Amino acid sequence: MDRSARVFVAGHTGLVGGAIERRLREDGYANLILRRRAEMDLTRQAEVDAFFAAERPEAVILAAARVGGIQANDRFSGDFIRDNLLIQTHVIDAAYRNGVKKLIFMGSNCIYPKHAPQPIKEESLLTGPLEPTNRAYALAKIAGVEMAQAYAKQFGLDAVCLMPTNLYGPRDNFHLENAHVLPALMHRAHLAKQAGADHLTVWGSGTPIREFLHVDDLADAAVFALEKIQGGPDALYNVGTGEEMSIRALAEAICETVGFSGELRFDSSKPDGTPRKFSDASRLNALGWKATIPFEEGLKATYRWFLENQNALRAA
Numbered sequence: 001m002d003r004s005a006r007v008f009v010a011g012h013t014g015l016v017g018g019a020i021e022r023r024l025r026e027d028g029y030a031n032l033i034l035r036r037r038a039e040m041d042l043t044r045q046a047e048v049d050a051f052f053a054a055e056r057p058e059a060v061i062l063a064a065a066r067v068g069g070i071q072a073n074d075r076f077s078g079d080f081i082r083d084n085l086l087i088q089t090h091v092i093d094a095a096y097r098n099g100v101k102k103l104i105f106m107g108s109n110c111i112y113p114k115h116a117p118q119p120i121k122e123e124s125l126l127t128g129p130l131e132p133t134n135r136a137y138a139l140a141k142i143a144g145v146e147m148a149q150a151y152a153k154q155f156g157l158d159a160v161c162l163m164p165t166n167l168y169g170p171r172d173n174f175h176l177e178n179a180h181v182l183p184a185l186m187h188r189a190h191l192a193k194q195a196g197a198d199h200l201t202v203w204g205s206g207t208p209i210r211e212f213l214h215v216d217d218l219a220d221a222a223v224f225a226l227e228k229i230q231g232g233p234d235a236l237y238n239v240g241t242g243e244e245m246s247i248r249a250l251a252e253a254i255c256e257t258v259g260f261s262g263e264l265r266f267d268s269s270k271p272d273g274t275p276r277k278f279s280d281a282s283r284l285n286a287l288g289w290k291a292t293i294p295f296e297e298g299l300k301a302t303y304r305w306f307l308e309n310q311n312a313l314r315a316a
Helices: 015-026 045-055 070-075 077-097 132-155 181-195 215-228 247-258 295-308
Strands: 007-010 059-062 102-106 159-164 166-168 199-203 212-214 236-239 263-267
Touching: 007 015, 015 215, 045 077, 059 077, 059 215, 070 077, 070 132, 077 102, 077 132, 102 132, 102 215, 132 159, 159 215, 166 181, 166 215, 166 295, 181 199, 181 247, 181 295, 199 247, 212 215, 212 295, 215 236, 247 263, 247 295
Parallel strands: 007 059, 059 102, 102 159, 159 236, 166 212, 199 263
Antiparallel strands: none
């Protein structure tokens, strides 16, 4: 991919899209095409079609999505499946019809079965039931993978699908109820510290195992795929660190970073989600990509960003 190529980063105001935009600019991509939702609503086909016809991007990185934590996924499942299906369908189809040379589809490792063998390989897709609390979102993302691969098979679309593990970093959603576990816990630990609280309550038992990837590592993987991976009907790659931790260990690390010294209490009446979610990223590693940002370093950088941007945090 030539650095002068016209690259459309869909979702550039979000966690993933923002990191990808930063990385592309650092690498010398000078012709980025960006649109805020107020300028183009990706759930509206007419707006997407008009945009592609006018701008003619050569590459598309589809990072736009409706996302959230366990509570948001469960409470707003209709919104999650509707919006994600619409966004994916409109963008992938318009990309093909307008001669896009490369499409990167960003998904999530929640597409895999709840009890998939660990660490999770790409071959586990569609081999068992999904985690119920985020099934609607997962099904939408599975449909996106299937559509990208079907268009690659039938029409020759150069499409690569990347499935990252749990993400964190600058521009994350720190909403106290609807965010993913890491940013929500960081925000709550910060408030507990400010209030001088003697304890912090964490949803669930603390025993589920997760893997956390800094969003700048994912951005690096996206640019790697853009430049070095040939898309096709089997171009599905997990993106992970190869390291895992329990939710209890995560909460302890966050409290240490934030400086909260109170007691951690776990509310087992709340859902745990998938018991263990650990990606096998060996397929992508074998091509030459590997995560490089240590968790402790990434966590501290994320908290610094949180402190500097408290007045402009996303509301939901």
